[in-house]
Amino acid sequence: DAGVIQSPRHEVTEMGQEVTLRCKPISGHNSLFWYRQTMMRGLELLIYFNNNVPIDDSGMPEDRFSAKMPNASFSTLKIQPSEPRDSAVYFCASAGPTVGETQYFGPGTRLLVL
Amino acid sequence: QKEVEQDPGPLSVPEGAIVSLNCTYSNSAFQYFMWYRQYSRKGPELLMYTYSSGNKEDGRFTAQVDKSSKYISLFIRDSQPSDSATYLCAMIRTGRRALTFGSGTRLQVQP
Numbered sequence: 001d002a003g004v005i006q007s008p009r010h011e012v013t014e015m016g017q018e019v020t021l022r023c024k025p026i027s028g029h030n031s032l033f034w035y036r037q038t039m040m041r042g043l044e045l046l047i048y049f050n051n052n053v054p055i056d057d058s059g060m061p062e063d064r065f066s067a068k069m070p071n072a073s074f075s076t077l078k079i080q081p082s083e084p085r086d087s088a089v090y091f092c093a094s095a096g097p098t099v100g101e102t103q104y105f106g107p108g109t110r111l112l113v114l
Numbered sequence: 115q116k117e118v119e120q121d122p123g124p125l126s127v128p129e130g131a132i133v134s135l136n137c138t139y140s141n142s143a144f145q146y147f148m149w150y151r152q153y154s155r156k157g158p159e160l161l162m163y164t165y166s167s168g169n170k171e172d173g174r175f176t177a178q179v180d181k182s183s184k185y186i187s188l189f190i191r192d193s194q195p196s197d198s199a200t201y202l203c204a205m206i207r208t209g210r211r212a213l214t215f216g217s218g219t220r221l222q223v224q225p
Contacts, residue, residue, distance in 0.1 A: 004157075031211060043158070043202065043215040056212060091157055100146040100165065100206055103213060105157035 004106035006092050012112045018080040021109045024073055025094030033093040033103060034067055034077050043091070049075065050097075082113045117141050120203055120216030129225050133190040137203035137216045140184065144214070146206040147179050149188045152218065153199045161201075162188060193223045 005024040013019055025032045033048040036059075047057040049069045060067070064083070069075040079086055089110050093103040120137045127133055135149075146165055150158035162177040164170045164186075170177045176189040186205075190197055203216040 033212060035213075042217040043213075045212040045214075048212055050211070056210070059212075093157075095211070099211060102148075102160050102163065105150075105159065107157050108155075110155075 004092055004094050004104055006090075006106040006109050008109060009107060010110045010112075012114065013082055014114050015083055016081045017113075018078065019082045019086075019111060019113075021077040021090050021092075021111070023075045023077070023092030023106060025075070025092070026104055027073070028096070029094035029104075030072065030097050031095040031101075031103075032069060032075050033095070034075070035091045035093065035105075037089045037091060037108070038087075046077070046090075082111075084113045087111055087113050115140065116217075118203060118205060118214055118216045121219055122217050124220040124222055126222045126224060127193055129193060129195060129223055131193050131223070133193050133197070133221060133223075135188040135190075135201050135203075135219050135221070137186050138184055139186075139205060141207060142181070142184070143207040143209075144205040145208050147177070147186050148204045148206075148213070149175075149177055150202040150204055150215075151199045152202060158202055193221075195223045195225045197221060198223050 034046040037043045045059040052069045089108045091108045093105045095101045095103045118139045149162040151161045152158040167181045174191045178187040200218040202218045204213040
């Protein structure tokens with residue numbers, strides 16, 4: 001299996017622009033998680049989906065952030081408009097259906113907002 | 115105060131040393147305990163997984179969970195330069211799926 005796939009791997013954009021991050025989970029996994037990693041705050045959950053349905057979005061910073069999972073093999077995280085404080089590494093992870101199952105992380109998208 | 119506390123290091127040890135990494139937590143609802151290893155510019159990868167209290171050993175790695183003290187540890191025996199990475203403790207609380215991470219400890223093993 002190819003593991004969790006994320007694109008793009010790097011993104012540099014200017015403040016105010018829309019940014020879309022993409023994730024393809026491991027085939028057969030029905031839980032998908034978006035995390036953000038910064039030096040100041042470490043790794044934090046933004047949102048997670050179970051069977052394509054958002055279950056916990058308590059970590060989504062504000063209305064500028066939105067996430068979708070239109071099918072079992074694809075998810076997007078969108079930031080509109082982007083701000084310099086959104087600069088971080090965004091990770092997608094997927095897991096099987098059982099509580100406590102291992103989460104497998106993708107390589108991350110390194111976002112820089114100028 | 116953060117739910118999970120972890121010393122950020124950096125921790126520098128000579129090759130062959132025994133390394134001890136620790137986390138404390140405040141929420142007694144945490145039931146699943148993991149250690150992830152993260153190399154520079156890579157995603158975290160699962161190293162060890164423990165459910166509730168107890169010890170677990172896998173090769174050179176031993177994970178310990180003491181729920182009464184809200185304290186978890188990872189021991190690395192015969193450390194190697196390839197072990198140089200950031201080690202993140204992570205936990206899942208009852209009724210949730212999301213991981214709550216410590217801030218990570220950066221380990222450097224000197225050859």
